[in-house]
Every structure is written in structure tokens, then in C-alpha cells.
Amino acid sequence: MPRIFLLLLLCGAALRAAPAPVYVVLWFDTEDYIEPASDDAVLRLARDLDALGARATFKVVGEMARTLEARGRQDVVRALSLHDIGYHSNFHSIPPAPAAYLRELGYLEGAAEFERRESPGLADLRRLFGVTPSCYGQPGSSWGPQSNLALRRMGVPVYLDEGSQVGVDEQPFWYGGLLYVFNMGRFLIRPHLDDDARLEGTLRQFDQAAAELGRRGGGVISTYYHPNEFVTTEFWDVNFAKGANPERSQWRRPRRRTPEDSERTYRILRRYVEHAQKTPGVRFVTARDLLQLYDSPIAPPVDRRRAAEHLAARQTFLVTERGALSAADLLLVLLGLEPQFVDGPTARRQSTYRSNAVPRPVWDRAKADTVAFIRRHHRLPAAVWVGSENLSLADFAATLAGEDPSASSVPVRRGNLELEKYFSTDPAGSFNWLIHPEGFQAPELLELGRLQGWTLKPARLR
Numbered sequence: 123m124p125r126i127f128l129l130l131l132l133c134g135a136a137l138r139a140a141p142a143p144v145y146v147v148l149w150f151d152t153e154d155y156i157e158p159a160s161d162d163a164v165l166r167l168a169r170d171l172d173a174l175g176a177r178a179t180f181k182v183v184g185e186m187a188r189t190l191e192a193r194g195r196q197d198v199v200r201a202l203s204l205h206d207i208g209y210h211s212n213f214h215s216i217p218p219a220p221a222a223y224l225r226e227l228g229y230l231e232g233a234a235e236f237e238r239r240e241s242p243g244l245a246d247l248r249r250l251f252g253v254t255p256s257c258y259g260q261p262g263s264s265w266g267p268q269s270n271l272a273l274r275r276m277g278v279p280v281y282l283d284e285g286s287q288v289g290v291d292e293q294p295f296w297y298g299g300l301l302y303v304f305n306m307g308r309f310l311i312r313p314h315l316d317d318d319a320r321l322e323g324t325l326r327q328f329d330q331a332a333a334e335l336g337r338r339g340g341g342v343i344s345t346y347y348h349p350n351e352f353v354t355t356e357f358w359d360v361n362f363a364k365g366a367n368p369e370r371s372q373w374r375r376p377r378r379r380t381p382e383d384s385e386r387t388y389r390i391l392r393r394y395v396e397h398a399q400k401t402p403g404v405r406f407v408t409a410r411d412l413l414q415l416y417d418s419p420i421a422p423p424v425d426r427r428r429a430a431e432h433l434a435a436r437q438t439f440l441v442t443e444r445g446a447l448s449a450a451d452l453l454l455v456l457l458g459l460e461p462q463f464v465d466g467p468t469a470r471r472q473s474t475y476r477s478n479a480v481p482r483p484v485w486d487r488a489k490a491d492t493v494a495f496i497r498r499h500h501r502l503p504a505a506v507w508v509g510s511e512n513l514s515l516a517d518f519a520a521t522l523a524g525e526d527p528s529a530s531s532v533p534v535r536r537g538n539l540e541l542e543k544y545f546s547t548d549p550a551g552s553f554n555w556l557i558h559p560e561g562f563q564a565p566e567l568l569e570l571g572r573l574q575g576w577t578l579k580p581a582r583l584r
């Protein structure tokens with residue numbers, strides 16, 4: 123057999139045997155600006171992981187960056203620069219928390235306020251690390267959908283955190299124009315730092331998760347910690363529990379682990395990382411890497427009839443063999459607009475239009491008006507004017523999807539907003555966080571979140 127054929131045969135066998143890629147995104151919420159020992163924990167983790175060849179994502183709080191600078195910890199900054207830098211809010215637990223101020227505001231106003239409050243910390247990270255952070259994640263459970271629009275304006279493309287407010291199939295998804303790694307369910311794996319006996323069980327859980335993702339053609343496992351967990355036995359921000367707002371001079375330092383106990387926690391993480399690295403097909407990636415590994419958020423081409431059939435039956439994303447389209451993407455297809463990212467509506471409206479059909483000329487003007495709105499505002503309208511009455515966005519979309527372009531009148535159809543099933547309906551549980559004021563709830567943020575569900579779709583590995 124000629125050598126070239128043998129080579130091709132071997133290559134083919136290797137390709138067939140290569141397991142689908144399983145990406146572990148290991149991230150650290152780097153936030154304890156009270157206990158100086160946490161600075162050393164950051165340094166230790168950054169150096170240990172570098173030595174292991176595992177790049178992590180350190181989401182740094184603005185006040186933490188300024189504190190490292192003030193304490194002259196250039197060694198920590200240098201060690202972090204070997205990894206990916208994300209952003210974890212400007213002050214984290216000093217009130218008001220993001221959800222507390224965002225719930226008072228609408229989508230556009232909230233985005234402007236988030237940008238006003240959070241831009242200075244992001245600028246400090248840029249100055250200190252020389253890069254724009256790749257990702258953001260909220261402090262605690264203090265999430266709000268307005269942050270998506272603000273983060274896009276601030277040049278932050280990935281949302282990396284955990285929470286229950288929104289999720290798609292326990293894997294990364296596109297939402298609000300950001301790549302979300304969120305609500306990862308059984309693909310969130312975190313060896314317990316306080317119980318060595320549970321490590322073996324967690325490693326088996328990792329193996330099962332990796333095997334399942336391998337069978338599905340690849341995916342992401344999310345693992346997170348806080349550097350302070352490796353040196354303290356309580357969180358630094360108990361100072362701000364239940365909305366407390368003590369002066370800086372009153373801040374109490376958290377209780378410390380003993381040096382031996384700290385070593386034990388570092389050992390647990392090390393064993394987990396080494397175990398993952400030995401698993402076939404598994405690679406450690408950063409938030410920045412994920413942007414390259416996943417398809418762009420711009421919708422793939424789709425047959426117009428297929429888009430119409432889908433949107434007439436259900437207003438939610440459509441998964442095709444070429445990638446996924448959000449309900450907003452599908453609406454743009456039906457309106458003849460070029461593929462682009464647009465925000466969802468900023469409010470919920472009920473249809474006031476009473477007739478069962480819209481005369482053709484009136485309907486065509488309503489469509490043209492909708493196209494003009496989207497072109498001007500880069501978002502979907504809450505409702506579409508049909509003369510002096512209107513159709514809710516959902517009813518407009520269903521009607522458009524079901525329209526026969528040659529008919530002299532267009533029968534009105536009712537939408538069903540199936541996309542809303544991907545959102546939490548628990549306004550207390552989803553925002554449960556020790557730092558929020560007691561009894562805190564944010565149903566307004568879940569409602570705004572559902573409205574932005576028009577932009578939701580699963581992300582697909584390239």
C-alpha cells in the first residue's frame with residue numbers, strides 16, 4: 123500500500139476516534155477587597171493554574187482592582203494577566219445592588235443607569251489590565267436584563283455567571299445579544315472545598331457530564347469559585363448582609379482558614395483540574411475563547427416559508443441544521459429585513475384591534491411602519507399600529523406569519539409567546555441573596571427579561 127494511503131487511513135481513524143470537544147470554563151469571582159489574604163489567594167490560584175496549563179477567567183470587581191493597585195500588588199495583576207479578565211461589577215455588595223436599582227427602571231432607562239454606575243469600574247480594569255474584560259456576571263443573584271444592552275454598549279460580549287432567571291437546556295445561549303453561560307444545571311460542576319470525602323463523587327459527576335456532552339457533539343461545563351473561599355471560612359461581604367451599609371472604618375475582616383486548611387482546598391481544586399485534563403476531549407477555555415468556539419449571534423439563512431410556519435405556530439426560537447434563529451430573527455426574515463441583532467420590546471401591550479381581519483392596504487402600511495421602527499430603534503416595537511388601534515407584538519408576529527400575500531385582507535391570529543417558558547416565574551427565589559434587603563423580590567425584572575425573550579436562542583458550537 124502506498125504510504126500516502128496508509129497516512130490518510132490513519133488520519134481518518136484518528137478523526138473518527140476523536141471525541142467531541144468538552145470545554146470547561148473555570149471562573150473565579152474575584153471580589154474580596156476587605157481581607158488582604160484574598161489577594162494572595164488570587165496570586166496562588168493564577169500561578170497554580172498557569173503551571174497546570176489551565177487558563178481560567180477571573181471576573182474582577184472594580185473596587186478589588188483599585189485595592190490591588192493601592193496595596194501595590196503588581197505581582198497579582200501580572201499573574202492575572204496570564205488568564206482571561208472578566209468584570210464582576212464596580213462595588214459588588216455595597217448598596218444599591220444592581221437588581222435593587224434596576225427593578226425601579228424600564229429597559230432603556232435601566233441600561234443607561236447600569237452603564238453610568240458600572241462603566242467607571244470597567245474603565246479601571248481596562249487601565250490596570252490593559253484589556254477590555256471579556257465578560258460580566260452579576261454580584262450574587264442581582265441580575266437585570268437591562269445590563270445586556272449596557273454591556274453591549276460597553277464592549278463586553280459574554281455573560282458568564284450562574285442564576286435561575288433564564289436558561290436554555292443547561293448550555294450556552296444567546297440572549298440580549300450576549301453569549302450567556304448561565305443556569306447550567308447538571309453541567310455546573312463544583313467540587314466542595316469543605317468536604318474531601320465528596321470529591322470522588324463529584325469527579326464521577328464530571329465524567330458523566332463530559333460523556334453526555336461528548337455524545338451530543340460537544341458542549342460546556344461551568345465551574346466557579348471565589349479566591350477568598352480558599353483562605354476564609356465566611357464571605358467578606360457579610361458586612362453588607364440584608365442591605366446593611368456600614369462605613370468603611372466599620373468593615374470587619376472575615377474569619378480565616380488555617381494555613382493547613384487552605385492547602386487542603388487548593389489540593390481539591392488541583393485534583394479536579396488534573397482529573398479534567400486527563401479526560402479525553404476535555405479542554406479548559408476562557409470566556410474569550412467561547413466567543414470564537416460558538417457561532418456568531420447573527421441568524422443563519424432560512425427558507426421564508428419555514429420561518430413563517432414556525433412563527434405562526436409558536437413564538438419562540440427555531441433550531442435549524444445551519445444554526446438557531448430567535449423569534450426576533452424570524453420576524454426580521456418575514457419583514458424582509460437583513461439579519462442583524464435587535465432588542466426585544468420594552469413593554470407589554472394587549473391588542474386593541476377588534477376585527478377578525480385587516481384590509482390589505484392598512485396591513486401593508488402597518489408592516490412598513492414596523493420595518494421603519496426597527497430600522498430606527500434597533501429593537502422590536504411593543505405593539506404595531508393598525509390605524510388608530512394596535513396589535514400586540516405577539517399577535518402581529520402570528521398574523522404576519524400566517525398571512526397569504528395575495529389575499530385582499532389578512533386574518534388576525536393570536537400569538538402564544540412560547541419563548542417565555544425559558545424564564546423563571548419565581549420573583550423571590552430567583553433574587554434570593556443574603557445581601558439583598560430582607561424579602562427582596564423583582565417581578566419587574568423577570569417581566570422585562572421575558573420581553574427580551576424575543577432575542578433568545580441556543581448557541582451552537584462552530
Ligand SMILES: [Zn+2]
Nearest residue numbers: 151153261262
Ligand atoms: Zn460575587
